[in-house]
Amino acid sequence: VSDPSDPDLVRRCLAGEEDAWRLLTERYADLVHGVARRAGLDAERAGDVVQEVFVALVRSLGRLKRSERLAGWIAQAARRESWRQVRRRRASRGREQAAARPEAIREPLPDATLAALEEEHLVRMAYGSIGERCRRLLDRLFVSGVELSYAEIAAELGVAVGSIGPTRQRCLTHLMRELERLGLRPDAPARRRPEKEA
């Protein structure tokens, strides 16, 4: 069973389902935290960003026009809040002059970085939907950084060598289906700047 889509999750949150809020937090906390950390904030301030973004989300959830663009909304909100925290940090370090002229300071995260983080989030979600066995196999095959033979992978995962090929095929099909469901397709352009409003 697939995880609920963002629009479903938003509907459930608005209906007051406690589990939906927990799921929403688990789904997006890494994205927000990643944006804050990439913006150069320390762990404590990154935690503040996560908190502020989700509180803003609670206030805005009922007004989101396109809940399928929730990831974009959250990424933008995380960037804004991170930027605010960066300016606060600079101000507290005695750089009031710089903080008072924000136009003189570049935004902490360029559009391309934000788009890459959003894509990273969607890929994480897709991998999260294909099951532990598939995740481990695909990571060993394609992301481990070391080119392992099928025999080595089979031994590591405790499966027959002959099952690797068919399982890989099945897992990739599942992964591609999940990616497409999330709007990532080979014929779709790489993600650009997220929309201002979801």
Place this chain on the structure above:
Amino acid sequence: MAPQHPRSPVADAFDGASGRARGRAETGVVRFARRVLVARAAGLAAEPCPRPIMRRVASLLHERAPATAIRLLRLLFDSLHAPVPARRGRRGARWLRFGAEGVALDVRITRLRGGVRLEVGLEGPRPRCIELRTAGRDRGAPLALSAGGTAVARVARTAKDVRIELRLVSGRRFRTPALPLRD
């Protein structure tokens, strides 16, 4: 030698993008597979949001979400201020009644030598949970409701006040105002 298995353009693309197979043409599918693998590797290398932060946020959302906002139970009766003298609680015992939206909660507060005894009676839909929240403590203590909707708890004499909070199966939450336990 790798075992024989069915080939597919997608599997070939991931082989090519990851470097497991060399010399693959740079098709759109290969470029897409590379994007996916780059994002996956970055995601694995990224520092996840720490669990304490997630717990803090989940708790905040639960408190602030409009649909799960806590409704305050209104005070309907207080024996300490009852207009009829005969109904005023005797010294050391106080009876309070709260209500809102089909939920009624009776609380009898009795001072004992070693602490304060609370007797609770609930009318209305049976809650998913009912908790006693003592001032100065982060976590509430669950009250064990009998089949008849009553519960008894004892609170330390040092406690300044308590609140009773309950959550219905529907998700609606109610809370009494702070009930002072000292003079």
